[in-house]
Amino acid sequence: MTTQHRWFSNPTNIYWTCKALIEGRTISHKTEIREVKGWRLAAIVHRLKDSFNWPILTEFRGPDSIAHYRLSPGTDPALLRFPPSAKQLLDEIGGQE
Known part of the structure; x- marks a missing residue:
């Protein structure tokens, strides 16, 4: 029996939002629901x-x-300031804290 560690593999809604925006995407509530089951x-x-x-x-x-x-x-x-749950994106984009 395999165990999925979804807690660690699913990004938070804040992380997802920041990542989507810095990737140049235009997002809506419908996008958030579809991709991360979020509603905020x-x-x-x-x-x-x-x-x-x-x-x-x-x-x-x-x-x-x-x-x-x-x-x-x-x-x-x-050059953006990131919330704590999305600070990992700074390393991915080479930004400064």
Whole structure:
């Protein structure tokens, strides 16, 4: 019988959000639900913008005005401040703490 250590292999929603944004992706709540079964994307984006000064742009699309988030063009991810659960990304992108 094999045991999966999902606790350690699944990234946190905050980590996933930061990674998706620095990869240049545009993400929405639907994307988060599909990829990491999360449901707090707006709160995570708000915290990244408010507490960590991330230049995140929000575009509301469709008849239901669904929010889609992306980093402002020209943002250097290596210069961003990361929340504790996403600091590992600093090593991956070669940034500074």
